[in-house]
Amino acid sequence: MLKSNKSVHIPEHIELLESPELGGEKNIRREESPNESSWSLQKEDTFQIAPGMTHSQQILQNEKFQQSIHILQVDPHNQYINPIVFSSKGKVEFLETVGNMQKELIEQGKNIVAGVNGDFFSWLGVPTGLQICNGEIFTSPSRIKVLLAIMANGQPLLKDRVKMNATVSFECGCSMAVEAINRTRYLKHTNHAFLYNRRFGSSTRTPEGVVEVVIQVPDGRIFPNKQVTGVVESIIQSADTPIEKGQLVLSVSGSAADWIQKQVRIGDKVNINVSLNQGLNEVRHVISGNSTLGFVLLRDGEIPREILDPEISLNRDRHPRTMIAIKQGSxxxxxxxxxxxxxxxxxxxxxxxxxxxxxxxxxxxxIDGGGSTTCYIRQPGDERPIIVNRPSDGFERAVGNGLFFETMAPISTLNSLVVKPDSPIRVMAGSKVQFEVKGQDRFFNAVPVRPSTLTWSVDGRIGYMEENHTFRAGSSKGSGELTVHSGAVSQQCSIQVVEEITRLEVNPPTIVVEPGGEIALDIRGFDRAGNKVWVSPDQLDWSIKGGIGSVSTMGILQASQDIKQGKITAKYKDLEVEIQVSVGKPPKTLATFDSLKGLTVYGERAVADSVTLTLAPRPEPVRFGTFSGKLTYDFTNISGASKAVIQFLDDNGKKGLEIEGEPYRFGLWVYGDSNDHWLRIGIADANGESRSLNFTEPGGLNWTGWKYVYADIAENTAFPITVRYLFITETNDANKNAGVLYFDHLRAEYVKIEEDLEGPVFSHPMPVPNQTIKDEHPMVSLTLKDDDSGIDPSSIQVWINGKMVEHTFDPTTGLVSAPITPASQMATYQVMIEAADMCGNPMVPKASWEFEWIPLRNLNEN
Incomplete structure (x- = not known):
């Protein structure tokens, strides 16, 4: 691991040189300082999870960025470690969160201590690469980009360009190559052979146009390098064949299907052989990274040239990452x-x-990253792992599979105490800190500790212990030790009492609470060095505006019974923070579009079969979660009022979704296509009266990119209301076209919340759009502004004539500027600038304009 007095050098720019010696092949050259970034280690916390497993968290920082990194180190040869590759319910049929997959394993009696997300996946829940669990193949394509293999002796191996070979041999003496095992078949697979078993689910889920051979086998499982022998039970010219226990289904199309029908008979014997190259036939577990982003990052300690090429957009993208590495066998x-x-x-x-x-x-x-990046680690003294990273969606994304670790170590007697909060502790004079004490055995398993058995001692005249394991700091600064005992086992905690803090923070700064509800307010103090200082609520002065309720000396907000908005101010000496409070029902999500359950689609006056609704995974536009809803339509050459409609159904499949309570508006994230249509939502009130509410005005769907839109609900509406459909419509025959829209998180809003839902805006684009300029060294520039969360500098991208260029950003003025590459003659320049705010809201519309530049030297020559 990095030590706190070291830094790591990570180049932010790589220059490509044309090499005449290599026939113009691009060579990689690192550009030296100042474009080389030095990441300094700000903080590192390390603890042991279980025998042979440790966890570290690092905070790295440079002039531009900060990174939070979690590192799980595993000794593969430790006798107590059992790795597990797992997909929900033991099949490749479902998407599930890492946390819920972990629960499934715990319910099976496994002592899980860590887990992370795994392979990329399809929206149907199938991991895109090879998955092997305890030697059994769950799914596999014919080629796998990169993978982690854990061999029978526990040795981890990282491999790339692995091939899976599978053949089905028939009694007639002929053999057929199988392209994939337990993979989703699409209409484009017109001359292919796929093999299925129960790991894929209850049926093959195949489209029409195939012949499917049901093979009776003793077991039904598939292992590399182990022949499976079976008997043909049926040959069906049909799709979506059921898969029963002890069956394999061979699904074939094209010429292979014709051959099957002519040459194979019911009762024929069949042999199935599957093998993997690169010595992986004896592998115990495999998890892959089989996507456009599944890359080798290091090979023999060296970085492959393909990920250093800045001309490839994937190499420039900045995202959350999940990476697997090996060092000295660990x-x-x-x-x-x-x-x-x-x-x-x-x-x-x-x-x-x-x-x-x-x-x-x-x-x-x-392997799979982005919003999928998830890490669970068992904390000292805990029985179960908790999520330790912060997924970028704000919540866990459902994924295809995960890699987990179980400890096989026996549970023994108390060996050590774990005291929370962690030592050392800084506490404001007069404040208090409540301690929690847990126990561990010598294998780091949790051991219950009865509070009544604990005794405390305080050294150094720094304060005293109150009831409920609460330490009260003295009135003046000092330092000392606090010790807790449980029989012969003890643990010390260093405490420093301070008299000064430089700032207060509140988390979160905006809250929604139900009428009459309670919520604890989390106020944190920090010293000049940025260290946390405990400041207890009874040391703060509280004030409330807006009649939203009252705050106790323990920092608990007791909300009013009425729907209101207001704020709470917490003050310590000359420092203060504000909390925006909305008393009322929090927003209710009606459709996340992570699933199509409860949604159907149809068109009116649209091209036949053009109106579809599918789940769109990244890299297509997704605002939150795993998928967005992708609506396609085509109104071309159709006269009259054209519509593309998403119909809502209740849990019983009945049309219409009843909404609880009395929302004042609906909100929806929309990725527009700039086709200038009309977006609306259809509802019915409690009297059965139907009406349509506007998300946009007619022709108002005029943007490209994500934008939050809302539709107001009239105050005199009879509640409860029912949402019937979401639709776009076009009545102007002069604007009949085809397009694609993406939707995410339709919700009902009950109270106004201080949310940042709008991205930055730009002004003063220079050079002036559609003008001709005459300058020797012109610059492209504009001013960005965001009055809420502020501009995210890392989100800014400047494109000139389709090529991303270096730029500068002044956070004080909001000025973004970039130089223009000199031209030899008059030229037209097209500029596009993208940006987002600190909440991830993109700038809509993007800044886009063009101008002409005549170099001064050309004018002088004339």
């Missing part, structure tokens, strides 16, 4: 948060590779 899982300025910005592929290289890794791969 396995490392490295999780980097991202898309959260102030917490962690995320890294590029090259930055990830350089970071891993700097901490001595010998081999590394990139």
């Amino acid at each position: 396995l490392y899982i490295v999780v980097v948060d991202g898309r959260q300025p102030g917490h962690s910005n995320g890294i590029t592929l090259a930055e990830g590779a350089y970071y891993l290289q700097s901490i001595g890794m010998e081999a590394a791969i990139n």
